[in-house]
Amino acid sequence: MxxxxxxxxxxxxxxxxxxxxxxxxxxxxxxxxxxxxxxxxxxGAGIQMLPNSSRVLRGIGVEDRLRRTAFEPYSHLNRVWDTGEIKRELPMPESLFGAPFLCMHRxxxxxxxxxxxxxxxxxxxxxxxxxxxxxxxxxxxxxxxxxxxxxxxxxxxxxxxxxxxxxxxxxxPLHKGRIAYRAVFDASLMNGGEIRPSRTKWWGPDRHIVIYYTAQDRSQLYFVTSVPEPADWVTRESWSAKGDVHELRAAYEGFHPEVRMVLEACPDCHKWAILERxxxxxxxxxxxxxxxxxxxxxxxxxxxxxxxxxxxxxxxxxxxxxxxxxxxxxxxxxxxxxxxxxxxxxxxxxxxxxxxxxxxxxxxxxxxxxxxxxxxxxxxxxxxxx
The missing domain is CATH 3.50.50.60 (FAD/NAD(P)-binding domain)
Structure with a gap:
């Protein structure tokens, strides 16, 4: 039995x-x-489902639904913060790992x-x-x-x-003096500007920013950052705290024009502490x-x-x-x-x-x-x- x-x-x-x-x-x-x-x-946040997790979503039975609206990046792209030089690019067609790379709204x-x-x-x-x-x-x-x-x-x-x-x-929780800004917003706010059709991480000396579309039609854009911040702010892990978009832009002064275009178009943002355990x-x-x-x-x-x-x-x-x-x-x-x-x-x-x-x-x-x-x-x- x-x-x-x-x-x-x-x-x-x-x-x-x-x-x-x-x-x-x-x-x-x-x-x-x-x-x-x-x-x-x-x-308001984006999320990446790389092949290891989208393979599970396939088994659960939601892959087709997600693929109707999610953005499928061309590659996992890593660039230098100011020059835009490519540090490493991994094209990620579905055939590479047998499952898709999908970016979407959470x-x-x-x-x-x-x-x-x-x-x-x-x-x-x-x-x-x-x-x-x-x-x-x-x-x-x-x-x-x-x-x-x-x-x-x-x-x-x-x-x-x-x-x-x-x-x-x-x-x-352990705080190591880092915070994140994030935002999802209408890509039309870039006034015709576009980003590369990849999930791009821009690597700076002590900070980075990740940018990608969250919709198949490229109508929505998302970014998330990691920035040094005095430890006295780093007291919580709230996703609802509002950030100051002017402080955000100042934190990425000197970054590549593509990054600056995205941040200038961003109307507002959230800010939270990156804590570890x-x-x-x-x-x-x-x-x-x-x-x-x-x-x-x-x-x-x-x-x-x-x-x-x-x-x-x-x-x-x-x-x-x-x-x-x-x-x-x-x-x-x-x-x-x-x-x-x-x-x-x-x-x-x-x-x-x-x-x-x-x-x-x-x-x-x-x-x-x-x-x-x-x-x-x-x-x-x-x-x-x-």
């Missing part, structure tokens, strides 16, 4: 949480997603993931305040006084994860496990934060499908042992901000990864998750 499938609660309805809901439902697992927000908003990806989930499994306005593991399940307590019971819990609640605090203990000693405790930014938060410098969360979802579903409800804790340890070496490597490179800054390093280990078929850790490897 086949093992019974568990009922799993997912805390957090971001990219990782929704991807986990989709992949778990594909293997027959009942899920409910609990999200603290009262409603979903269209936060809300379009979020909507696509929501589209494959029944609305009734998403519970909004559910702010988690406690977890209680007892017997063969977990009780979740919410700020509104309600509770829920599940066979297991996945904490996909981001860099400020309460689930992480509850199972690992609170950890303080130390790698966690373990990702799970009993029947509670972490996913995505909750367990391996990353700087945005490799565009792999949401991507690795989406990879996590596919691998976690594979591990749980193999055990049903018989050994959830073992499945969680296998998932961690399967994922931690890769995510730790990406975390370290992203923190150093050296990816594709020059040279000819191999990119296939990153972009060619297939979370649906990558080898899973064997029993002897589970010490990695200890």
């Amino acid at each position: 086949a093992a019974a499938k568990p009922k799993i609660a997912i805390v957090g309805a971001g990219m990782g949480g929704l991807a986990a809901a989709a992949t778990l439902r594909q293997v027959g697992i009942d899920v409910t997603v609990y999200e603290q927000a009262r409603q979903f908003g269209r936060i 809300a379009d990806l979020h909507d696509a993931l929501l589209s494959v989930l029944p609305p009734e499994i998403i519970q909004l306005d559910k702010k988690l305040v406690g977890l209680d593991q007892a017997g063969d399940g977990v009780t979740l307590s919410f700020a509104d006084g309600t509770t829920a019971r599940a066979d297991a819990v996945i904490g996909a609640d981001g860099v400020h994860s309460l689930v992480r605090d509850l199972i690992v203990g609170p950890d303080a 130390e790698p966690l000693p373990h990702w799970s405790d009993g029947r509670v496990v972490l996913l995505g930014d909750a367990c391996h938060p990353m700087t945005p410098y490799m565009a792999q934060g949401a991507a690795t969360s989406i990879e996590d979802a596919a691998v976690l579903a594979r591990c749980l499908a193999a055990v049903g409800n018989d050994d959830i804790e073992g499945a969680f340890r296998r998932y961690e042992a399967s994922r931690k070496p890769r995510t730790s490597r990406i975390q370290a490179i992203s923190s150093a901000n050296t990816w594709m800054s020059g040279g000819n390093e191999d990119t296939s280990w990153l972009y060619g990864y297939d979370a649906w078929t990558a080898p899973l850790a064997e029993a002897g490897d589970l010490a990695l998750a200890g």
Whole structure:
């Protein structure tokens, strides 16, 4: 007789949480997603889905929907901040890694993931305040006084994860004196100007800016930066804080005319602190496990934060499908042992901000990864998750 499938609660309805809901439902697992927000908003930010994550989106069933509106860059292009000299360019046709490179608005990806989930499994306005593991399940307590019971819990609640605090203990974010500006705006504000049809990163001596279109018709443009900032400002990781567009332009004085054109056209921007966290000693405790930014938060410098969360979802579903409800804790340890070496490597490179800054390093280990078929850790490897 086949093992019974568990009922799993997912805390957090971001990219990782929704991807986990989709992949778990594909293997027959009942899920409910609990999200603290009262409603979903269209936060003004772009997102890159490189082949390693778009391959998972294909398996979830949202690739075609995204391709109807997303921009497909010609290449991953790296240029010198002032002269425009090419440091490295990697053309990225779909044939290179077997999946597309897509740039889009974050809300379009979020909507696509929501589209494959029944609305009734998403519970909004559910702010988690406690977890209680007892017997063969977990009780979740919410700020509104309600509770829920599940066979297991996945904490996909981001860099400020309460689930992480509850199972690992609170950890303080590390600030290294850097902030980011970002904006999505109408490309027509450039008055006929255009940027190259690539995802371009402009490398300065102590700062950079990444620019790309977020719509197939090139009607929307996005940029995100990394700039030194006195540490006294770097106190939070809020995506909603407004930035001063004049300060932003001043920070990129002397950059190439293409960068200046984009910044002059930008009507307003947001500003947030780039904070990091130390790698966690373990990702799970009993029947509670972490996913995505909750367990391996990353700087945005490799565009792999949401991507690795989406990879996590596919691998976690594979591990749980193999055990049903018989050994959830073992499945969680296998998932961690399967994922931690890769995510730790990406975390370290992203923190150093050296990816594709020059040279000819191999990119296939990153972009060619297939979370649906990558080898899973064997029993002897589970010490990695200890």
